[in-house]
Amino acid sequence: MTNAAALSDSSNFALRQLRILLDEGRFAADQRLPPERHLAAQIGIGRRALRRALEVLEAEGRIWRHQGKGTFLGPRPVHTETGLEELSNRTNPLEVMDVRLEIEPILARLASLRASNGDVERLLHLAEKTASSSDADGYELWDSALHRAIAEAAGNSLLLAIFDMIDRIRQDTNWQVLRERARSKDRLSAYVEQHRRVIAAISQREAHAAERAMREHLEAVRESLLRVMTSPVADEDGRAHETINDTKSELRHGT
Amino acid sequence: MTNAAALSDSSNFALRQLRILLDEGRFAADQRLPPERHLAAQIGIGRRALRRALEVLEAEGRIWRHQGKGTFLGPRPVHTETGLEELSNRTNPLEVMDVRLEIEPILARLASLRASNGDVERLLHLAEKTASSSDADGYELWDSALHRAIAEAAGNSLLLAIFDMIDRIRQDTNWQVLRERARSKDRLSAYVEQHRRVIAAISQREAHAAERAMREHLEAVRESLLRVMTSPVADEDGRAHETINDTKSELRHGT
DNA sequence: GGCTCGAACCAATTTGCAAATGGTTTCATG
DNA sequence: CATGAAACCATTTGCAAATTGGTTCGAGCC
Structure with missing residues (x-):
C-alpha cells in the first residue's frame, strides 16, 4: 500500500x-x-x-x-472560498459557457416577470447601443452591460451576485484572446437580433419566450466559441495549427 | 437643494x-x-x-x-466583490430559497448525466446517513453533505463554486433560528423520501426525473420555511406573535 | 557512487508595528 | 456658544522581520 x-x-x-x-x-x-x-x-x-x-x-x-x-x-480543507483567481484556474471557458447557458435563461425569465417599466426602457436603450456600436470592442462593452441589466431586472440580489461572479471570471482571465477571435461582423449582427428577441419577450412579459430566446442566443455564442477553439487558424507565416493548443498553454491549469 | x-x-x-x-x-x-x-x-x-x-x-x-x-x-465604487458578509446583509432567506430552487434542480439533472458509479454509491451512502440520523442536528449535517455531493457529481467546478456560495450564505447568517424551527420529525421523514427519489433518478440516469424530484424536494423545504416565517408561535409566556418580526429584527439589512 | 546530513538560500505566509487617515471627543478661547 | 486646535480612537495601508515549507549545494560517510 x-x-x-x-x-x-x-x-x-x-x-x-x-x-x-x-x-x-x-x-x-x-x-x-x-x-x-x-x-x-x-x-x-x-x-x-x-x-x-x-x-x-x-x-x-x-x-x-x-x-x-x-x-x-487531517485532510486538506476544501478550498471553499470564492477566490476569483483560484476559480479561474480551476474552470475553463466551456464550463463557464455551460453555466451561462443554465443561469442566464433563468435570469431572463425572472426579468420578464419582475422587470419594471424603467428596467425595460433601460434594456431597450442598451440594445440600441449594442446595435449601433461599430467596433467589436464597443459592442463587447454594451453587450456586457445589457446582460447585466437583465440580471439586475430579475430582482434577486443573490442571483445577481452569482451572475457577477461568472462575469468576472469570464472577463478576468486570459481568455480574452478567445473572445476577440469569436466575434466577427456577421455574428455580431445575429447577436443583435437575438438580443432584440430576448428584450421583446421580457417587455411583453412572456416568461417562456424570454427564457428560450436567451438560451438560443447563448447557444449561438457557445457555438461560435466552440468553432473558434477547434478550427485551425493561420498565423503570419501562413502555417496552420490548432488554436486549442495555443489557448491551452495560455490557461493556467490548477491541479 | x-x-x-x-x-x-x-x-x-x-x-x-x-x-x-x-x-x-x-x-x-x-x-x-x-x-x-x-x-x-x-x-x-x-x-x-x-x-x-x-x-x-x-x-x-x-x-x-x-x-x-x-x-x-466621484461616486462610491459599487461593492461588486463576493464579500460573504455583504451578500448576507443584502439578501434574505426567501431569495436564497428561490435561488436554490433554480440551481439545484439543474445540478441534479447534470448529476444524472455525469455522475460516476462511485458518485452514485456515495450518494446512496449519504442518503442512508440522513435517513438514520435521529436528531435534527445530525440530519442537518448529512443533508448538507448530500446536497453538496450532488453538486459535486454534476461535474462543473464553477457550478460547484456557485453552490458553495449559496450554501455558505445559507449557513453563515443568523437564519439558523429559522432552520431549527423549520425541521420537525414528520417533515424530515418526508425529506428522506424525497432524497431517495432524487438519487434514484440520478442513478437511473433519468435527467428529467432527477430535475423534477429535486425541485419537488426544494419546494417542500421552501413551503415549510414559509410556514415557519408566517405562522404565529407561542413563547414561554404563552403570548403568540408573528415570528416574521423576530427574524426580521435579527437580520442585518443593508442599505 | 549513492546516501545522509547540515547549511544556505528561495518563496509563501504570518505577525507585529508604525504611519496615515477619517471619526470623535475634549478643552481652551474669544 | 461657536470656533478651532489638540488629543484620542478606529480602520487601513505598508513594510520589515520572523516563520515555515520547498529546494539546492557541498561535505562527509558508508
Whole structure:
C-alpha cells in the first residue's frame, strides 16, 4: 500500500516515529505540527529524511502541508472560498459557457416577470447601443452591460451576485484572446437580433419566450466559441495549427 | 437643494473653496484628495469646518470617504466583490430559497448525466446517513453533505463554486433560528423520501426525473420555511406573535 | 557512487508595528 | 456658544522581520 519500501532506513525510521506520534493523538485534529526543523531535531533525524516521511503521510492524506503555513493534520480543507483567481484556474471557458447557458435563461425569465417599466426602457436603450456600436470592442462593452441589466431586472440580489461572479471570471482571465477571435461582423449582427428577441419577450412579459430566446442566443455564442477553439487558424507565416493548443498553454491549469 | 444654509460662515467658505478645487479639475476622477488635516491647513480653516463642508459634498455624491483610506472623488465604487458578509446583509432567506430552487434542480439533472458509479454509491451512502440520523442536528449535517455531493457529481467546478456560495450564505447568517424551527420529525421523514427519489433518478440516469424530484424536494423545504416565517408561535409566556418580526429584527439589512 | 546530513538560500505566509487617515471627543478661547 | 486646535480612537495601508515549507549545494560517510 505505502511506498515505504522504496524509502531509506532513516526515512523509514522517521515514518514509524511519525505514525506513532500521530496515532497517540498528541496533536489534535486540524492542529499544526511543529515546524520541520524542530520535528527533525526532536525525532533525531535529518530534515531530508523527515520530509520524505512527511511526503508519504501527505500522499496517504493523513497530513497536508503548505509553504509558509505549516504542516497540518487531517485532510486538506476544501478550498471553499470564492477566490476569483483560484476559480479561474480551476474552470475553463466551456464550463463557464455551460453555466451561462443554465443561469442566464433563468435570469431572463425572472426579468420578464419582475422587470419594471424603467428596467425595460433601460434594456431597450442598451440594445440600441449594442446595435449601433461599430467596433467589436464597443459592442463587447454594451453587450456586457445589457446582460447585466437583465440580471439586475430579475430582482434577486443573490442571483445577481452569482451572475457577477461568472462575469468576472469570464472577463478576468486570459481568455480574452478567445473572445476577440469569436466575434466577427456577421455574428455580431445575429447577436443583435437575438438580443432584440430576448428584450421583446421580457417587455411583453412572456416568461417562456424570454427564457428560450436567451438560451438560443447563448447557444449561438457557445457555438461560435466552440468553432473558434477547434478550427485551425493561420498565423503570419501562413502555417496552420490548432488554436486549442495555443489557448491551452495560455490557461493556467490548477491541479 | 443643499443644506449649506445651515452651515456656519467658515464652513460655507470651505464649501465654496472645495467646490472650486473640485470644479477646476486639479484632482483627477477617482483620485484621493489630500488628508483632511492638510486640506484644512491649505484652505486656511479648521478641520471641523472642513469636515462639515465635506459632509455636504459627500451627501451630494461628489466625494466619498472611508476611515483609514481617505477621501475620494466621484461616486462610491459599487461593492461588486463576493464579500460573504455583504451578500448576507443584502439578501434574505426567501431569495436564497428561490435561488436554490433554480440551481439545484439543474445540478441534479447534470448529476444524472455525469455522475460516476462511485458518485452514485456515495450518494446512496449519504442518503442512508440522513435517513438514520435521529436528531435534527445530525440530519442537518448529512443533508448538507448530500446536497453538496450532488453538486459535486454534476461535474462543473464553477457550478460547484456557485453552490458553495449559496450554501455558505445559507449557513453563515443568523437564519439558523429559522432552520431549527423549520425541521420537525414528520417533515424530515418526508425529506428522506424525497432524497431517495432524487438519487434514484440520478442513478437511473433519468435527467428529467432527477430535475423534477429535486425541485419537488426544494419546494417542500421552501413551503415549510414559509410556514415557519408566517405562522404565529407561542413563547414561554404563552403570548403568540408573528415570528416574521423576530427574524426580521435579527437580520442585518443593508442599505 | 549513492546516501545522509547540515547549511544556505528561495518563496509563501504570518505577525507585529508604525504611519496615515477619517471619526470623535475634549478643552481652551474669544 | 461657536470656533478651532489638540488629543484620542478606529480602520487601513505598508513594510520589515520572523516563520515555515520547498529546494539546492557541498561535505562527509558508508
